[in-house]
Amino acid sequence: MKIKNQNYYGLPENAALLTFDDGYVDHYTNVFPILKNRGIQGSFFVSAKPLAENKVLDVNKIHYLLATVDSSVLVDNIFLILNRYRYQGELIxxxxxxxxxxxxxxxxxTQEVIFIKSLLQYGLDAGLRDLVIQELFHKYIDVSEELLSKEWYLNWEQICCMKSAGMFFGLHGYEHFWLSEVSNGIMEKDIECALDYFDGIIDRSCWVMNYPYGSYNNEVISFIKAQNCKLGLTTEVRVADISNDDLFELPRLDTNDFPPKSKNYKKF
Ligand SMILES: [Zn+2]
Incomplete structure (x- = not known):
């Protein structure tokens, strides 16, 4: 996140907040040594479920499927699975x-990839979504989730080591839900469980929310404010202007907007 109007909070010229989402092990092996050597603090936002339960987040199962299987094959498979559930009486x-x-x-x-991500991330009811993802994952990947979760995500020792070296940790939910798409009860429970899990790593009296998938609404903002959250980070792509922007809807630039992938950053 690059910040305009730096002087507003006494920040230096061209201040930037470096944020890293989802808690991948790469943040320990590659990012952390670089930041540490340069004396830069990074802000890391880890979802709790992989650590707490040795599970792979749905977002990563879907990414893995998309990286492994042609998207048109996945769409055909999803349609066949849904047909079977309809035949069994599910209203879909x-x-x-x-x-x-x-x-x-x-x-x-692409349109197919948008469809797969949207349907499997929030489009179907939670129970059915889990069944479809599990079936596809089992059919095409078939590696134990526990093994993958240990291979892909930060572990508790790595987080403690990064924290004690001065890195910052904020909240990225427990399950990595689209928080605007679940009921208020589920949204509140997800945030509370994540705060409980990261007790000692995240300061409950002053913390930062990074909305999974950039998904939030007024209820999410009201709830996190009541829990002493002080900032909310979105996936809106532009330079943040902290003297004018709502502190619970701060935009960020994405690494995909920088070379070698693109030069979109120049627009901002
Ligand atoms: Zn995320």
């Missing part, structure tokens, strides 16, 4: 209705 919109509902604009993805 038709495949065509779902496809039309969950495709749309994206800066990076």
């Amino acid at each position: 919109e038709s495949n065509e209705e779902l496809y039309n509902k969950f495709t749309g604009k994206s800066r990076f993805d």
Whole structure:
């Protein structure tokens, strides 16, 4: 996150807050040594579930499937699975209705990829979504989740080591839900569980929220404010202006907006 109007909070010229989402082990092996050597603090936002339960987040299962299987094959498979559940009596919109509902604009993805991500991240009811993801994951990946979670994510010792070396940790939910798409009860429980899990790593009297998938609404903001959250980071892509922006809706630049991938950053 690059910040305009630096003087507002006594920040230096061209101040930047470096944020790292999802708690990948790469943040310990690659990012942390560079930051430490340069005396720079990074802000890390780890979802609790992989650590607490040795599970792989849905977002990563979907990424892995998309990296492994052709997206048109995945769409066909999803339709077949949904047909089977409809046949068993589940009330699910038709495949065509779902496809039309969950495709749309994206800066990076094709229509099929948008459909797969949207449907499996929040489009289907939670129970059905889990069943579909599990079935696809089992069919195409079939590696133990426990093994993958230990390979992909930061562990507790690494987090403690980074924290004691001056790195900052904020909240990125427990399950990595689309918080605007779940009920208020589930949203509140997810945030409370994550705060409980990271007790001692995250200061409950002054903490930062990084909304998974950049998904939030007024209820999320009201709830986290009541829990002593002080800042909310979104996935809106632009330079933050902290003298004018709402502190619970701060935009960020994405590494995808920088070379070698693109020069989008120049627009901001
Ligand atoms: Zn995330």
